[in-house]
Amino acid sequence: MRGQVSRKTILAFIGPSVIALAVIGIAPLLYAVWTSLHFYNLTKLRQVRFIGLENYQTVLTDAAFWQAMGRTFLLLATSLPLQLALGLGIALVLHRPGLTLVKTLTRLSLVLPMATTYAVVGLLGQVMFNQQFGVVNQLLGQNINWIGNASNAFAMIVFWDVWQWTPFVALVLLAGLTMVPGEVEEAARLETSNWWTILRHVQLPFLMPGLVAVLILRTADTLKLFDMVFTLTRGGPGNSTEMISLLIQRVGFRVFDQGLASAQAVILLIITIVLARLYIRVFYKEV
Amino acid sequence: MNRTRRSLAIELALLALVILVCVFPFYWMVTTSLKTQVVAMQSPPAWIFTPTLDNYRQALFVDGVSRTLLNSLIIAVSTTALAVVLGVPAAFALARFEFRGKKDLWFWFITNRMISPIVLALPFFLIARHFGMLDKHITLILIYLTFNLPIVIWIVTDQFRGIPYDLDEAARMEGASQFTIMRKICLPLAMPGVAVSAIFSFIFSWNELMFGLILTRSEARTAPAMAVSFMEGYNLPYGKIMATSTLIVIPVLIFALIASKQLVRGLTMGAVK
Amino acid sequence: MKLRILACTTALAASAATGAMAEWSLKEAAAPYAGTTVDVIFLTRPGYDAIKAMLPAFEEETGIKVNITDHPYENALGEQVRDFVAGGDLDIALIDLVWIGNFAENEWILPLEEVQAKFPDIVDPALDMDDFFPLVLNAFGGWNGKIYGLPFDNYSGLLFYNRCMLEEAGFDGPPETWQELKDVYGPALTKDGKYAFALQSKRNETQSADSFARMLWPFGGSFLDADFRSNLLSPESQAGLQFRQELMAYMPDGIVAWDHAETVNAFAQGDVAMITEWSSFYTTMVDPATSRVADCVGVAPEPAGPAGRKPALGGFSLAVASQADEAEQAAAYLFIQWATSAANAREYLERGGVPARQSAYADPALAERFRFIPALVESWQEGVPEFRPRFAEWPEITEIVQEFGTRMMMGEISIEDGAREIGTRMEAVLERAGYYSGDKPLAQ
Structure with a gap:
């Protein structure tokens, strides 16, 4: 009823x-x-x-499109494991008893990167990673050319993505850890002092939903990624950091070819929906 | 004893490092915003210098950043309010009613959250152009619903489902309509979820760049779009750029810190089921 | 139509004559349009700051309000295209010379004569079109035989050199040719963390205009041949691009990420001995507040190549937008005429702008204060208007050049393959535009 x-x-x-x-x-x-x-x-x-499917034909055979797509997934494949590893580490430390005040402070600081305007992250990146007057090179005691070198620029994008989203992973996983019933965890700790065993057998089941959510959201957000890269490198040097959203924006609003850009966008949309359906079907209990 | 102390020390060091990494970029942003152009371009960068508020004066009163901040505020608040008003009843229906195609509907709502803004920006620009809606606040308020409505529906549906049924059944016995049940009984209990989703909507809208860049030019220009506009290849007014960045980021950071408890709850609600 | 214009021109001539007799004044001409607001996009560059500083006088005199929105160069084309296709509120178009074919073909801007014929009373009898450098007027403001815009923010590429560094290395003057710059000056000046040269090459218009095209022309190369087919694989074009690659040995790392700002700053910090930059940067380089080498700055025309001296040409004109209503068109014209007038050229120059008026540079005393003047005047005597093709397809083509131009420099693709890639894609764009089927005249 x-x-x-x-x-x-x-x-x-x-x-x-x-x-x-x-x-x-x-x-x-x-x-x-x-x-x-x-x-x-x-x-x-x-x-x-x-012109029928001509634009689609162009997209499907355009190396630049698939390179940008590949680059976008490479970013996901590089930064997501880092975010998971670091995030899990931070969550585990925060989950331990003691040092309450410092931990509250840490949790508060973790909120900051997530809330920061993505475009500002890119602008900050420009200032801090500048070869001549950037503070990063000063702290490293190096003279690294970050923005003008293809792999360094990519590494820089990874750095900022990790900086901004590791806190998200950490807080989600921390929430999962707190869901583990206290007595179960204590009983396990009496049996073994190996943190890995506890993580693997006691805590992991409670972390799974969070991990799935992280996977879904990070995949979607990486496919969407535009602001930070746009303000930091604009896809350069060459096209070493040109992610898929930047490419489409460039074709649509700099080449002004809205037809081609729309075809690219439609294909991106299809890929997104397929991935989202796949993820949600596989991992998610529906309503 | 010694061992515990040492592990505590390590823990403390790790936490301090996390805090430092999180906070340092903001420290650098604020200090750079207080530097003159010459000091900002100094190599190696200066840690100690005479601060000046000139960049802020310039940004706020000469370049008109203040107006773009106001635009951002108007847009973010309106779109958030609209998303809540539209999204809460839908969430209630998804949580409480049985009907055909419910799963697909829920999925469709959520998928909107995944769509890259550039996919919508292209056609939306052409449509807005057709209706003379470029450079208007309302255009951004509406298009921001594409990511705000899914957030509200996602989080609030979860929240409604957590409320026991007996409550509304009792009310129904007394002849209350579904709308009354939602408003009088469930909504007050779901308020934390609504608040969280509103906070998220506000932050996402405030931070948005791409639509702002493409759909506005001057009247409705948003603060992030303004910050980007200082990046002329001719000179790099890093002090001014950082001052503008600070003005954009500080309000949202304060807001996020105040609501940090709810934010974390929201993350877990949306994420952990 | 033709007849009407003819009639109007006659009327114009007549009214100009009577107007001159009756002492034309800006105030009176503008009286019917007082209270009108005109919208325009500006860049944040010295020439725009100069006119902004002068603007209150204009607004006071005419009662016309000029509503300026600042945008960075890289967004300015997109902003304007989006406004014009939407029938937005821009009343004046700011046109980089490579945009003029686009704006004119879409009829987003009005030919100057048409505006003047429509509003004969607002034409200043002292307009004196012949006073503009002909090259600049035609390249920046003209398309297909018609003048649309008046040159406003004007550049020529110049060689800026650090006299002190050159002297220290035993040179008593700047290099005359590119070859000399690379073979003689390059090795001598690249040492101890300093570099002989820097060529701004960031992947945006800077790559196409300041880097790619700059090396093409002096070596006899060009983008297109007479039939509008790619000329990038010609021995001359290849030689130019090859030269650029070799010259990179004497440039700082990561030059592919350098825009004007980085380049000028490196020169101003004394890290780079020579740069080829736009005239408008002179002020930045000689101002002690922004430059550590203010006393050492020397200015010369760009070096010559085997094909002669072909300095980079760039700059902006202002034109009346066709989407503006009558009053706005008239007010827009009045502003453009005022901002580019011979009478205001001197003040514009002194405030950091670079006028395109020949009369403005006549005073020899000025060359002492603004040491770039002789080189500038020389560069503007003759030049290549199609330094970058100015047709409507340029926005598409420049994106291709930017992508493969930077990738060539990074060594990701060979000069020849890169040039072939650009050529194929460029021809596809031109094909689609109808140049090869004879639908479109071969104008660039």
Whole structure:
């Protein structure tokens, strides 16, 4: 019996948000699909014409697109393990008893990177990693060319991504750790003092949901990543840090080829949805 | 005893390192914002110098950063309010009612959170252009719903589901409508979740750059878009850029610190099920 | 239509004549448009600061309000394109010379004559179009035989050199040719953490204009041949690009990430002996507040290559936007005319701008204060207007050049392969635009 309500009531509750998201979410997407089937350059609006799947053909065979996609996943594959390892370490330390005041302070400081405007992170990166007057080189006692060297620039992007999102991982995992019932953990500690055993057999089950959420959100956010890279390197030098969102932005608003960019965006959307469905189906209990 | 003390010391050192790494960039941002151009470009960088507020004066009163901060505030508050008003009933329905296609609907709501903004920015720009809605606050308020509504729905659905059914069943016996049940009985209990989702919405909206960059030019320009606009290849006014960054980041940091307990709860709510 | 314009021009000539007799004044001409606001995008560069400082006088005199929004160069094209396609509120277009084909073909801007014919009373009889350097006027403001914009923020590439460093190494003057710069000055000046040269090459317009094109032309190369096919694989173009690669031995690391700011700063800090930069940086380099080498700055025209001296050419004109309403168009024209006028050129120069008025540089005393003047005037005598092609396809092509130009410098792709890549992609863009089918005249 519970939960059975009239269709009218349901519509009244979900209607507004469905309509809102349809208007601002779906309508533009349909429009993007329409655009992607046309030659549609903002500076050549008089020549707009239907060209079928030509834009898709271009995207599918364009090395630059797949390189940017590969680069984006390389970033995920590099920074996510670091975030998990560091985040887990921090969570485990915070979970230990004692040093309450310092731990409260740590938890507060962990909130800061997450809340920071992503664009500002990139600007800060420019200032701190500058070869001549950057504080990072000063502290390292090195003269490293961060921004002008392909692999160093990529490493710098990884650094800032790890800086900003390790706290998120740490706090989520810490929350998981606190869900472990006290008596279970104590009993386990009486049996073994090996932290790895405890982690593996006692704590991990409670960490799983958090880990899954981290995986989903970090994947989505890496595919979305734009602001920080845009302000830090703009995809350079060369295209060594050009992530997928930067590439599409460049094609759409610098080359002004909205048709091609829309095709790229549609393909990115498909990849995102497939991944999200996969993750959620595999890991998530639904509503 | 000795061993415990040593491990405590190590623990303390580790925590201090974490705090330092988290906080140092902000220290550097603020100190750079107090440097003159010459000092900011000095090599090696200076740790001790005579501070000046000139960058702030310049940014706020000459370059008009103050107006963009106001724009950001207007937009972030409005879109958050709208997301809560629209999202809470939907969340209630998803948590309480049974209907066909519910799973897919929930999934569709959540997927919006995953979509890269550039996917929407392209067509949204063309549509906004068509309706003469470029460079208007309302445009950003609406498009920010694409990531704020999913957050609200996600977190608040969870929160509603945590509230026992007996409460609303008792109310229904007395003939209360579903709307009354939501408003009078469940919503007060779900307030923490609503607050958390509102905080998230606000922070995400305040921090957003790409839509602000593409959909505004002057009237509705947001603060992050303004900060980026100082990056002219001709000179690098790092002091001014850092002053603007500080002005953007400090309010949201204070806000996040005050709400840090709820923030962590929100993370776990959205994440740990 | 033609007849009407003709009639209007006659009317214009007549009114200009009577106007001159009746003592044309800005105040009176602007009276019908007092209270009008005109919107324009500015950059944060010296020439714009100069006009901003002078603006109150204009606003007071005319009652016209100029509403300026600052944007960095790299965003300025996008901002304007988005505004124009949306029928936004910009009344004046700020046009880099490589954007003019685009703006003109889309009819986002009005030809100057059309505005003047429409509003004969606001044309200053002292406008004197012949006073502009012809090269600059045609390249910055002209497209397809029509003048659209008046040159406002004007650049020529110049060689700035650190006289003290050069003297110390035994040179009594700057290099005459690029070859000399690389073979003689390069090894002698690159030592102890200092470098002989720096070429700003960041992956944005800087890569195309300041780095790639700069090395192409002096060696006899070019982007396109007479049939609009890629000329980048010609021996001359290849020689230029190869030269750039070799010259990197005498440049700091990571030059592919350097924009103007980094380059000028390195010169101003005394870390680099020579740079080729736009004229407008002179002020930064000789101001002791921003430069440690203020007393050592020497200025010369850019070195010559086998094909002669082909200095970089760049700069901006202002034009009236067609989307503006009548009053805004008139007010916009008045502002443009005032900002680029011969009468204001001197003050503009003294405040850090670089006017394109020949008369402004006539006073020999000025060359003592602004030591870049002789080299600038010489560079503007003749030059290559299509230094970068100015057609509507440039925004697409420059992105290709930027990507592969930087990757060449980083050694990720060979000069030849990179040039071939650029060529293929460039031709695809031109093909689609209709140049090869004869739909579009071969104008650049």
